[in-house]
Amino acid sequence: MTAAPPVPLDELPTPALLIDRPRMEANLTAMAASIGAAGVALRPHFKTSKCVAVARRQLAHGAIGFTCATPAEVALLQDAAVEDVLWAHQPVGPAKVAFAVQALSRGGLTIALDSLEVAEPLSAAAAAGVEVPFVLEVDTGLHRAGVDPDRAVKTAAELTALPALELRGVLTHEGHLAAHGTDRAGLEAAGDLAGRTLVQVAEALRAEGHACPLVSVGSTPGATSAPFAEGVTEARPGTYVYFDANQVGLGSAQTGQCAQTVLTRVTSTQRPGTAIVDAGIKAMSSDSIATAGILGIVCDAAGTPLPGLEFTNANEEHGYLTGPGTADLRVGDLLRIIPNHACGTTNMWSTLYFVDGDQATDRHPIEARY
Template identity: 85%
Template sequence: MSAGFPPGGLPLDALPTPALLVDRARMEANLAAMAGSIGAAGVALRPHFKTSKCLAVARRQLAHGAIGFTCATPAEVRLLQDAGVEDVLWAHQPVGPAKVAFAVRALARGGLTIALDSLEVAVPLSDAAASSGVTVPFVLEVDTGLHRAGVDPDRAVETAGALCALPALEMRGVLTHEGHLAAHGPDRPGLEAAGDLAGRTLAQVAEALRAAGHECSLVSVGSTPGATSAPFAAGVTEARPGTYVYFDANQVGLGSAGIDQCAQTVLTRVTSAQRPGTVIIDAGIKAMSSDSVATAGSLGVVCDAEGGPLDGVEFAGGNEEHGYLTGPGTAGLRVGDLLRVVPNHACGTTNMWSELYFADGGRAVERHPIRARY
């Protein structure tokens, strides 16, 4: 808990707005549910840290059985290593002298695995690691449909052979991010089928690598939409969901969660009601994620102070410090009214904030820093 925060907490009405809230009971339920379902799949759980960037949340994930964490940035890796987390996967290509140098330092501390997908990425890291006497445990990133980073499945064996021929590199397995599942929108059966295919594709790549003589004990899939399908494919050993800790309006739209499972909200107040059909709140785009590929269709779901969605109110857009709520439901809103907004994208929203409040029973009961932000 941050120094100076009242031991008994504060009523939400007493907090300055906007403020970032995490419903502690909902978060705990989300953590328990994912740990149970991933455990039922017989695979390990390695959450993505980017969703919370908060050590207080990470400790709760570890308490629910997470084996370690996935990271995207050097700052996230450093924060977790400094906190004593002994198993970290850096699922982003370390390109450029600064990132290569950081990778070598972080590898020397132990407990770090790095994702690679090409010789162009691997050669500078291999050279630096060999010069420093450091080994680079790595996973080969495989593209199972997102078409972002990752080698095509039919080139995996060739690429793995080239990487393993470099000094200081030690292959552990394969990794994919099935982020393309979001393209299925509310078509949950289609999304589930695509997730199953991603898991099976990665497992088949792992089998081909083993047949070629490569170590491939780690077969890692990762996404919240895919957490009910990809980890259940035979041969998958690890799942890396991130957003599940809070969920968000995008995940509601994808059928991954109900609105009553969304733990992250932005507390805000109505600050102006000058024009019929529109009111202004003090949470603008600097308080939210303005993710342009959001499936939520808005900046978030507007709720009352208790977290119940408001009918006929849409968060249509915003400026830096002003949010525009529109629709017939705004007629019932007055200046000073306290509202909560479920963001369209929890991870992007987290990165906008320096601290969060755990909320319980209408009170803010703890305050914790958010770190490793851009």
């Protein structure tokens, strides 16, 4: 159902994925103001929500378009008439190349590339008349995708020599900032360095005659640093729309800003020191890279963290809460869990509920899932 009448949380089946609407709106307002203060455009990553209703709220708060990770996300947004989409994942293999050409033919799509090996099949497939606007992905420290900064000019020359390819700018994802953990000063310095490194690459490309209007950084931890490097033109945070336990651990948010929770009930208190809930790994993210070191932060039904409870282990349909706080739990108690990673949790669900206070006010589909 869409736009369902208000339903008390206590009447929802558990587990259920909840989005606290006031917290989400506050997050959208705050990020729009911060990125606006940096003087750059905001292009959120769509993978955090995979929900068109959420995307429309981000557009209402000034987003210029979206970043996508998968073909399904690109298609969903194009079908929703979003006119500016960046696909920040290399289209490798016949199926993705064919999809890229089809999606490019609809207009409004830019592709991220980082090598001749990735670009050549796309160029060959698009040579019949489809232009391929692309950004060169640059590695500023994550060591995942992206060309090394000192090889960027050479790689750009190779790619722009191919038919159909048109360089629009440079892109990086400063995901390595999470390695700084609770060292917020170190994280901020690393984010600033990532932004400045990308700007230097853009300047080197311009010096060789390449147009480079787009200088795009992207992460929620880096949103207070990388976009403020002079010369950056856009930021692509994703998790900020909901935040999560990981971002709390990194100092990017407080628990009171976390809009995404999993509603769950206590199902067993048979063993002292342990309580079982009906939210297991199929309801949560078990992302091993999350700095939180937990599956989530345990809260009461109002979303306030409960002391003395840890959520560190789960089976498919069972979550194990431990600690002295379990002595106060009873079978049937309603709890909410702030997940360790919002994006991974989203991908486990097909629907979400917008929540205001103790009422679920709307239900919306989550699409483009694996």
